[in-house]
Amino acid sequence: MAEQIKPWRIVAVRRLSEAQLEALSGMAEVDYFEDVDASNHADFMAALSKAHGLIGGKLKLSEAMLAKAPALQVVATISVGYDHLPLEALSRRGILLCNTPDVLTETTADTAFALIMATQRRLVELSNLVRDGGWHAHIGPEHFGVDVHGKTLGIVGAGRIGAAIARRGALGFGMPILYTAASPKPALEQELGAQRRDLEALLAQADIVCLSVPYNADTHHLIDADALSLMKPTAALVNVARGKVVDEPALIEALRRGRIRAAGLDVFAEEPLPADSPLSAMDNVVVAPHIGSATHETRDAMAQLAVDNLVGALVGSGPLTPVNEDVWRRTFSEAQET
DSSP states (O other): OOOOOOOEEEEEESSOOHHHHHHHHTTEEEEEESOOOTTTHHHHHHHHTTOSEEEESSOOOOHHHHHTOTTOOEEEESSSOOTTSOHHHHHHTTOEEEOOOSTTHHHHHHHHHHHHHHHHHTHHHHHHHHHTTOOOSOOOGGGOOOOOTTOOEEEESOSHHHHHHHHIIIIIHOOOEEEEOSSOOHHHHHHHOOEEOOHHHHHHHOSEEEEOOOOSTTTTTSBOHHHHHHSOTTOEEEEOSOGGGBOHHHHHHHHHTTSSSEEEESOOSSSSOOTTOGGGGOTTEEEOSSOTTOSHHHHHHHHHHHHHHHHHHHHTSOOSSBSSHHHHHHHHHHHHHO
């Protein structure tokens, strides 16, 4: 029996299960990389130069790399955010970009609320106290935390994830909800009694400020020294968006000087967080290694959505969650006409 000729070539980079890789291998020649670094970058580029599809997590592409991939039609990132990819260059070259929204909404909201609880109740700091042998008597006021229930929760960016965080706060902890958004969210207001505020008013009124905005030019250092100065000295900042939404040196200074009480951070300006970052040594900061969607169930669902996007785009049935949808419409229309 003659060997089946596979019409496509796909480059896959980490985060795919054996079953998902097997499914892709059934329809395409697949070059799989556990990771891409200086040691195998040349091999990666050699594979990419022939590829019709690219799928994976933490993909980093430049215009120069795209110029060496003339056959590339689809990039399926296993993430919601795509600020690490050159969207304009992809669209200009007619390359479809797909992401993985929705499936990580609840998991990321869980992470945000875990950070809220940890900062308010000083869980990491007090856990370390016990581990280090410092618990010698009854805990006194110097180690007390702050209640979560009934506190005002400010959501900066009331998209899917922001709304899920708000529901946890309002329905689970009786928290009044303030939010910022480009347009009103009447459904959220009706469901939770949420109130829309401009950023300055929200920062001034909220006891906990939670960031869930996408990262772009408008949100770069959205929370800077001036914004932090508007917050209550008893307030906490939680960030599950992107690290560069916050001016990190300004945040460190605000925490050191007690301009805000605490911070819970899952994302950072530089990742991994440098070992010498002051944030990792501050008792009033809870840090996590970008674990917003890091559960077995969610990461598998994200990878499966990326696989479905890639396959749907290549075979012509259509991607489920395209980012630059105009590229798909244009490509689909041209295919229909030929």
